[in-house]
Amino acid sequence: MTNTSSMQTGYAAKKKAVNTLIYVILSIMVLIWIFPIVWLVLASFSGDGITTGLVPTKFTFDNYIRLAQDHDKDGHVYAPEDMPFPYFKWILNTFIVAVLSCVISTLIILMVSYAFSRLRFKSRKTFLNLGLILGMFPGFMSMAATYNIMEIFGLKQNLFALVIVYSAGAGLGYQVAKGFFDTIPRSLDEAAKIDGATRNQIFWIIILPLSKPIIVYTALTTFIGPWADYIFVSYFMKDNSDSYTIALGLYRMIGQETMNEYFTVFCAGAVLIAIPITILFVIMQRFYVAGVTGGAVKG
Amino acid sequence: MDFLDYAQLTTGQKISYKIKSFFTGIPGAIAAIFAAIGRFFKGIFTWIGKGIGGYGSRFAKGDAGTKASYLIMGAGNILHGQIGKGLCFLAVEVAYFMFMINFGWSYITKIYGMNVQVDDNTIVSGVIGTQPPIYDVDPLFGAKTVTNLDTLDDSNKVLLFFVMTIIVSIAFFAVYITNTKSAFATQEIIAEGKKPIGFIDELKMFLDERFHVTMLIIPVLGLLVFTVLPIIFTIFMAFTNYDKEHQPPGNMYWWVGFKNFADVFYSNPDKSATFGKILVWTLVWAVFATFTNYIFGIILALMINKKEIKFKAFWRTMFVVTAAVPQFVTLLICKLLLADGGPINTTLMSMGMNAIPFLSNADYARVTVIVVNMWVGIPYTMLITSGLLMNIPEDLYESARIDGANAFQQFTKITFPYIFFVTTPYLITTFVGNINNFNVIYFLTGGGPSPASYYKAGQTDLLVTWLYKLTTVSSDFNLAAVIGIIVFVICAAGSLITFNMSKASKNEEEFS
Numbered sequence: 078m079t080n081t082s083s084m085q086t087g088y089a090a091k092k093k094a095v096n097t098l099i100y101v102i103l104s105i106m107v108l109i110w111i112f113p114i115v116w117l118v119l120a121s122f123s124g125d126g127i128t129t130g131l132v133p134t135k136f137t138f139d140n141y142i143r144l145a146q147d148h149d150k151d152g153h154v155y156a157p158e159d160m161p162f163p164y165f166k167w168i169l170n171t172f173i174v175a176v177l178s179c180v181i182s183t184l185i186i187l188m189v190s191y192a193f194s195r196l197r198f199k200s201r202k203t204f205l206n207l208g209l210i211l212g213m214f215p216g217f218m219s220m221a222a223t224y225n226i227m228e229i230f231g232l233k234q235n236l237f238a239l240v241i242v243y244s245a246g247a248g249l250g251y252q253v254a255k256g257f258f259d260t261i262p263r264s265l266d267e268a269a270k271i272d273g274a275t276r277n278q279i280f281w282i283i284i285l286p287l288s289k290p291i292i293v294y295t296a297l298t299t300f301i302g303p304w305a306d307y308i309f310v311s312y313f314m315k316d317n318s319d320s321y322t323i324a325l326g327l328y329r330m331i332g333q334e335t336m337n338e339y340f341t342v343f344c345a346g347a348v349l350i351a352i353p354i355t356i357l358f359v360i361m362q363r364f365y366v367a368g369v370t371g372g373a374v375k376g
Numbered sequence: 377m378d379f380l381d382y383a384q385l386t387t388g389q390k391i392s393y394k395i396k397s398f399f400t401g402i403p404g405a406i407a408a409i410f411a412a413i414g415r416f417f418k419g420i421f422t423w424i425g426k427g428i429g430g431y432g433s434r435f436a437k438g439d440a441g442t443k444a445s446y447l448i449m450g451a452g453n454i455l456h457g458q459i460g461k462g463l464c465f466l467a468v469e470v471a472y473f474m475f476m477i478n479f480g481w482s483y484i485t486k487i488y489g490m491n492v493q494v495d496d497n498t499i500v501s502g503v504i505g506t507q508p509p510i511y512d513v514d515p516l517f518g519a520k521t522v523t524n525l526d527t528l529d530d531s532n533k534v535l536l537f538f539v540m541t542i543i544v545s546i547a548f549f550a551v552y553i554t555n556t557k558s559a560f561a562t563q564e565i566i567a568e569g570k571k572p573i574g575f576i577d578e579l580k581m582f583l584d585e586r587f588h589v590t591m592l593i594i595p596v597l598g599l600l601v602f603t604v605l606p607i608i609f610t611i612f613m614a615f616t617n618y619d620k621e622h623q624p625p626g627n628m629y630w631w632v633g634f635k636n637f638a639d640v641f642y643s644n645p646d647k648s649a650t651f652g653k654i655l656v657w658t659l660v661w662a663v664f665a666t667f668t669n670y671i672f673g674i675i676l677a678l679m680i681n682k683k684e685i686k687f688k689a690f691w692r693t694m695f696v697v698t699a700a701v702p703q704f705v706t707l708l709i710c711k712l713l714l715a716d717g718g719p720i721n722t723t724l725m726s727m728g729m730n731a732i733p734f735l736s737n738a739d740y741a742r743v744t745v746i747v748v749n750m751w752v753g754i755p756y757t758m759l760i761t762s763g764l765l766m767n768i769p770e771d772l773y774e775s776a777r778i779d780g781a782n783a784f785q786q787f788t789k790i791t792f793p794y795i796f797f798v799t800t801p802y803l804i805t806t807f808v809g810n811i812n813n814f815n816v817i818y819f820l821t822g823g824g825p826s827p828a829s830y831y832k833a834g835q836t837d838l839l840v841t842w843l844y845k846l847t848t849v850s851s852d853f854n855l856a857a858v859i860g861i862i863v864f865v866i867c868a869a870g871s872l873i874t875f876n877m878s879k880a881s882k883n884e885e886e887f888s
Contacts, residue, residue, distance in 0.1 A: 100685070102679065103679060103685075103691055106676070107691065109751070110694065110698045110751065111694060111698065113709045113710055113713060114697070114698060114701060114706070116709065116713065117709050130722065131723055185594065188594070189591070189592065192587075192588045192591040192592050196587060196588040196591070198588045204592070210868070211603060211604070211607070213808070213864050213867045213868045213871070214607055214860065214863075214864045215812055215840050215843060215860050215864065217814075217844065217847075218607070218610055218856070218857070218860030218863070218864075219606035219607045219860070220606075220847055221613075221847050221853050221856070222607075222609035222610045222613070223602060223606045225533075225609075226601070226602070226606060229533070229536070241602060242602065244598070245598040245599065245603060246602065246603055248596070248598060249599070249603070275583050275587070276583065276584050276587035277583035277587055277590070280587070280591075305702045305704060307704055308814060308844065311848065312847065312848050324702070324704050327704070327708075328704065328708070331712075343708075347708075350702065350705070351705055354700065354701070354702055355700040358699070358700035359693070359696060359700055362700075
């Protein structure tokens with residue numbers, strides 16, 4: 078009897094030690110993971126200029142004010158049209174591009190994934206394979222060619238060129254939504270068909286109302302995309318800083334010549350932009366997980 | 377060896393068996409790929425053969441209307457009473473010929489200009505375009521200006537419109553074949569004594585039986601113009617000398633065959649040495665980046681999801697938040713933190729230690745990008761595997777415990793095989809994603825450090841960041857196109873091999 082109980086306490090002690098160890102490891106990891114972000118927030122309030130220390134010595138809101146109303150080293154305020162880094166103009170640009178490409182891409186993705194998931198037609202397999210092959214080319218490999226095409230359409234250094242680039246490629250990103258449509262029971266379609274509904278009516282009246290989660294997910298991902306893209310904007314907009322979107326603009330802010338003066342302003346801009354995106358991402362993370370693993374579980 | 381034999385091996389034997397079967401599996405997987413490619417081409421040829429056969433036999437069996445529609449599209453439909461449809465076919469034919477006469481044909485004739493004088497003393501065949509630019513040289517300063525901007529052939533436009541003409545022609549050909557089929561089909565319906573379907577009813581089919589056409593037409597057109605057309609254009613560029621010396625409209629470029637590929641693989645010492653080093657580093661990076669994230673992500677998920685651990689939501693949220701901040705922000709912050717004179721090094725030095733060249737020494741930089749990539753990627757893996765861990769049936773663990781399995785055995789026998797089975801596709805996509813991982817490298821090191829021996833690249837550059845630099849910085853479009861094609865081949869081969877091998881090993885590792 079005593080023997081067992083001492084074994085049990087030994088077991089419990091070991092278990093407790095393991096759990097404590099896990100708590101310690103998790104805490105250290107959280108610190109490592111949170112550190113750069115905390116540092117970013119601190120630096121955005123820093124009055125030291127470019128910081129080399131871990132914690133700033135002076136705190137100020139000036140960096141945030143300078144995003145809207147910038148001044149040069151001597152304190153002369155720039156006129157709005159002369160600002161070297163028009164942060165809110167970039168935000169507006171990005172917002173326009175994001176909204177337009179979100180609407181168009183969501184429609185395209187829903188259409189393609191519905192067709193591949195619930196309609197059966199002769200060349201379906203061929204199209205699926207072609208999509209797979211196209212998807213394996215590096216996304217920006219044909220960037221120069223696309224730029225030439227935009228130039229011919231008269232969209233050189235134009236925000237609409239970005240909308241087109243982001244949404245025209247959306248047709249290849251149908252997998253997650255297709256996985257969702259696959260899970261809606263086919264008996265629904267068949268019942269509707271017996272009642273005389275056309276496939277068009279089935280899509281609008283039956284399938285779409287059931288697909289709210291995937292519509293939200295698709296809209297969120299396509300909306301977030303343009304806020305984070307650097308590659309296409311940097312090649313398409315070249316030096317036309319009025320048409321930059323936020324990622325490229327912020328990147329240019331800490332270029333070699335402006336780094337020292339604008340580093341803390343960059344941090345403020347990054348914090349402002351990161352807050353809404355972080356919230357959106359946290360909202361959609363559960364859809365993200367379901368999307369990535371959904372197809373695999375079914376095999 | 378079946379699963380029972382396999383299960384009785386010791387761990388060491390199992391590992392060596394796995395390694396052996398991995399390597400013995402490669403030739404089979406490659407053979408399977410070639411077999412698949414073979415089947416693909418065989419399929420295409422039978423399809424073409426059948427198409428030609430059908431085309432001939434429809435003509436032979438066709439009545440006057442069907443035969444007429446082989447020349448005048450829609451004639452068969454009109455004569456068989458389907459006037460609306462017939463007129464549509466006819467309109468397509470007229471439009472296509474107008475397009476070819478006014479536009480398309482000239483680009484087909486210009487795609488291989490013979491004996492074009494591209495500058496004062498060079499005459500080349502195979503130039504893209506036939507009208508070279510004419511220069512006016514300023515007598516005082518020697519500055520050159522192009523005088524015939526309106527009439528010269530811009531190689532870019534010629535090549536682009538050529539590709540466009542080819543795509544339009546293929547589409548027209550498809551409509552043409554449909555037209556002959558449709559004419560013959562209505563002829564047969566009439567022969568059966570039925571009435572062919574009316575135009576309005578036929579249009580209504582696009583909302584029902586042919587709804588897929590309605591749904592796919594806009595996405596497919598978008599992809600054709602803005603994805604397929606540029607990709608074909610870029611593939612053609614790989615066979616030209618479109619580099620910074622040959623920039624339209626002031627200069628023309630021409631076909632050079634496989635020269636660019638030869639340059640990259642062996643004939644140009646600068647480019648081929650750079651390519652070799654970058655290729656090796658890309659593969660090393662992709663393997664390390666994929667597996668470090670995968671393994672540590674699973675371990676993190678296991679720790680958070682351990683039954684006795686409290687505040688699960690808190691731990692998870694902390695990591696998710698770091699993953700949610702836009703990557704370019706976090707990566708640029710990491711770059712600044714790790715810079716030679718950055719906060720971390722300053723702190724190290726104030727504590728009396730030496731500064732560490734995190735990003736400025738090639739060996740350190742390579743380790744740094746992999747470590748920072750773990751910082752970026754582990755939360756994602758944790759997110760994905762957390763959900764999976766909760767899906768593992770609890771009774772599996774229960775029966776394992778009854779059989780006396782300890783925690784470690786439960787992990788190696790139940791948890792890991794389950795997660796590995798379910799995440800194999802995810803692993804493949806991450807691997808391909810890491811080969812294409814632009815952000816981590818570009819924002820952290822910008823590819824650097826960049827010794828002079830690298831051609832327009834640095835020691836941490838991946839193939840894709842090199843591609844980006846070749847396109848944006850040095851305008852070596854032809855070289856960039858070659859790199860793009862190579863990346864495509866690597867990704868396609870990699871996914872096909874893993875896909876085939878995971879299919880082959882599935883029976884043995886079936887987990888349910």
